[in-house]
Amino acid sequence: MLRWLWLSLLVVLLDQVSKQVIEASLLVYETVPVTPFFNLTLAYNEGAAFSFLSDQGGWQRWFFALTAVLVTLVLAVWLSRLRGERLLAVSLSLVIGGAVGNLIDRLTFGHVIDFLDLYYGSYHWPAFNVADIAITGGVILLFIDALFGQGSRDRS
Numbered sequence: 001m002l003r004w005l006w007l008s009l010l011v012v013l014l015d016q017v018s019k020q021v022i023e024a025s026l027l028v029y030e031t032v033p034v035t036p037f038f039n040l041t042l043a044y045n046e047g048a049a050f051s052f053l054s055d056q057g058g059w060q061r062w063f064f065a066l067t068a069v070l071v072t073l074v075l076a077v078w079l080s081r082l083r084g085e086r087l088l089a090v091s092l093s094l095v096i097g098g099a100v101g102n103l104i105d106r107l108t109f110g111h112v113i114d115f116l117d118l119y120y121g122s123y124h125w126p127a128f129n130v131a132d133i134a135i136t137g138g139v140i141l142l143f144i145d146a147l148f149g150q151g152s153r154d155r156s
Contacts, residue, residue: 001082004093011097015130016104019113031117039117043127046111068103072096087145094138101131 026032026042033039079092105112114127 001085001089002076002080004079004089005076005096007090007093008097008100011094011131011134012101012104015098015101015134018130019105019115022115023113026115037119039119040115041117041127043114043117044109044111045114045127065103065106068099068106072099072103075099085145085149087141087149091138091141091145094134094141098131098133098135098138101129101134 022040022042026040028042028044031039031041075092075096079089079096082089082092102112112129112131114129114132116129116133117127118125
């Protein structure tokens, strides 16, 4: 099922191109309103999800980079062992692509480039990017596969 790695590559390309376009177009924390609940806002995240550990002085860059490499390797091995489990292959490929997209940022810049800003009133969800969407979508599909996919039928 390694043939699904084209999806990972597509995620990485979309993620990196979108980040380059935003970085070339906006200053840090500059906001461009798009809709009444969505802005483009360039932000840098030195931590993980929700800026977890972002204020730790730099060691977290290498910790999260190593974690991304290990997760990517484990998921690639898992993907290589699948036999006809399409939904699971798609979900793993999305997570791999998202992890690699954010890993490139971490290794190149020391932080992840985020720019999608959803909000309601004065409450803003933490900024995110295309890689984060792929990871989240992939994890949701993993749950769906676990509940309803081929693997759940094999366990009944």
